[in-house]
Amino acid sequence: MSGLSExxxxxxxxxxxxxxxxxxxxGVDALLLSHGADLPWLTGYxxxxxxxxxxxxxxxxxxxxxxxxxxxxxxVAAVGDLFVLRPWSEGEDAVEVVADLLAPVRTGVLAVSDRxxxxxxxxxxxxxxxxxxxxASEVTGPVRARKDDAxxxxxxAAAAAADRVVTRLAEGxxxxxxxxxxxxxxxxxxxLVEEGHQRVNFAIVGSGPNAASPHHxxxxxxxxxxxxxxxxxxxxLALPGDVGYCSDITRTVVVGDVPDEVxxxxxxxxxxxxxxxxxxxxxxxxxxxxxxxxxxITEAGYGPCFIHRTGHGIGIEEHEDPYLxxxxxxxxAPGHAFSVEPGIYVAGRFGMRLEDIVVVDDAGRPERxxxxxxxxxxxxxx
Numbered sequence: 292m293s294g295l296s297e298x299x300x301x302x303x304x305x306x307x308x309x310x311x312x313x314x315x316x317x318g319v320d321a322l323l324l325s326h327g328a329d330l331p332w333l334t335g336y337x338x339x340x341x342x343x344x345x346x347x348x349x350x351x352x353x354x355x356x357x358x359x360x361x362x363x364x365x366x367v368a369a370v371g372d373l374f375v376l377r378p379w380s381e382g383e384d385a386v387e388v389v390a391d392l393l394a395p396v397r398t399g400v401l402a403v404s405d406r407x408x409x410x411x412x413x414x415x416x417x418x419x420x421x422x423x424x425x426x427a428s429e430v431t432g433p434v435r436a437r438k439d440d441a442x443x444x445x446x447x448a449a450a451a452a453a454d455r456v457v458t459r460l461a462e463g464x465x466x467x468x469x470x471x472x473x474x475x476x477x478x479x480x481x482x483l484v485e486e487g488h489q490r491v492n493f494a495i496v497g498s499g500p501n502a503a504s505p506h507h508x509x510x511x512x513x514x515x516x517x518x519x520x521x522x523x524x525x526x527x528l529a530l531p532g533d534v535g536y537c538s539d540i541t542r543t544v545v546v547g548d549v550p551d552e553v554x555x556x557x558x559x560x561x562x563x564x565x566x567x568x569x570x571x572x573x574x575x576x577x578x579x580x581x582x583x584x585x586x587x588i589t590e591a592g593y594g595p596c597f598i599h600r601t602g603h604g605i606g607i608e609e610h611e612d613p614y615l616x617x618x619x620x621x622x623x624a625p626g627h628a629f630s631v632e633p634g635i636y637v638a639g640r641f642g643m644r645l646e647d648i649v650v651v652d653d654a655g656r657p658e659r660x661x662x663x664x665x666x667x668x669x670x671x672x673x
Contacts, residue, residue, distance in 0.1 A: 296532030299335060300370050302441040306333055307355070307373065309434045314351055319430055320399030322349040323389070323415075327406035328608045329431045331534045334374060336367045344385035344411050347374065348392045358388055386411070390418040402427045428612075436604055436612040437626035443650060445536035446605065446628055449528040450648050450660035452486040453538035457663045460522060460544065461670075467514045468546045468672050472496040476509035479524050488526035489535055492609050495523035502543075502642035505599055505634055516547035516672055519641045521634075525609055537609045539630055540661050541646035544668040556593065556635055557643055557667045563587035563633045564645045564665070567601055567615075571631065573655030575623050577615045584633040585617075593635045602630040605648055627651045628660075643667075 310333065314322060324330045324347040331337040334357060338345040343360040355374040359367060364378040377392075379385045393401065398421035403412055405426045416424065438446065456479060459465065465478045476494040483491050497507035499518040507521075514520055521543050527535035543560075545553065567584035581601040588597045600616035603609075605628055613621040615629060632646030647661040 299533045302439055311351055313430050313434050318400055319402045320396040321393055321401050322430055323403040325404040325407035327404045332607050346389050356392055386414045402430050432612045438628050445530050447660050449536050449538035452528055453540045454661055454663040455486045456482040457542050461668045463670055469513055471511050471513055472498055472509035483526045488528045490527040492525045497521045500639050503636040503638050519643050520544040521642055521644050537605050541644045542668050543643040546670045547672045559591040560635050560643055560645050567631045568649055568657050571649055571657040573624050573651050577613045577619045577621045578617050581615045581617055596635045596637055602632055604629045623651050625651050625653050
């Protein structure tokens with residue numbers, strides 16, 4: 292497999308340095324990364340979800356070692372001297388290979404991937420009975436949450452591609468009236484790929500009463516006139532020579548005449564989203580941003596209809612740290628990237644959501660990555 296770009300390798304070298312600083316700060320002696328997003332974020336290699344053990348062993352000093360099944364080794368991109376590749380053959384005990392690499396810290400504190408197979412973790416736990424165990428996210432979560440320049444460029448590119456899809460939706464390129472939700476979802480998925488995404492993560496299309504279900508799975512219902520249609524799409528877009536980063540955008544559409552209640556409700560929603568974006572400055576707690584959006588909606592009388600958090604972090608995964616929700620005390624800083632997506636859902640009748648990806652820039656100000664119009668999308672029947 293061809294290697295990562297020089298810029299991608301340099302970015303990962305910087306990430307490794309920040310990870311080791313974090314390990315020292317929280318008292319972790321070794322980081323063990325297996326399945327999940329931490330591994331490609333740090334190495335550029337995404338392990339297949341096989342039962343065979345894949346694990347990157349990172350100690351506070353020395354060369355990291357990526358232990359992979361021998362048959363998977365050709366898929367690992369060349370990354371200079373960022374890590375040593377250690378393929379293991381079918382006749383070897385892969386758990387013992389990892390345990391041997393951990394011999395100097397076998398009674399220390401080990402942080403293992405949150406999404407590692409339980410069978411792998413339990414096998415290591417048996418081989419290293421004196422070790423203390425923690426989730427790897429205690430180390431990687433805060434580091435991954437603050438994006439470097441390469442990650443921000445990838446997020447902006449993914450957002451711009453998603454904007455182009457929504458623009459095509461708003462221009463009437465995707466017929467809605469009388470069509471099944473599933474048909475519209477398929478069209479939006481196709482457009483994401485046409486606009487540069489390598490993979491579609493989701494395409495939520497909820498119409499009429501289904502729009503009141505935030506994670507509705509597009510089905511056989513046919514879209515009617517004058518009802519809200521929530522379109523929430525996202526996928527993965529990779530810049531050349533690197534792994535992919537996620538897009539996530541939601542707009543609400545009405546075909547035909549807009550009911551007065553829906554129009555009034557949408558103005559509340561738009562005000563709430565705008566207020567939350569403006570509040571998302573460096574030094575502000577994520578819970579406070581959630582509170583700003585919630586206050587606008589509550590004051591308008593729709594408080595019980597806002598049933599989810601205001602946003603989530605985004606990067607190599609569609610949902611990651613930080614989370615904009617009551618009780619989260621993360622303080623925003625330059626490099627944080629997250630959605631701002633308040634919603635109003637009137638059970639059995641209608642729903643609406645407005646979502647952009649926002650990053651905190653170097654000056655500590657919120658920057659919208661999604662620039663497509665924020666108004667209610669109104670389409671003529673056709």
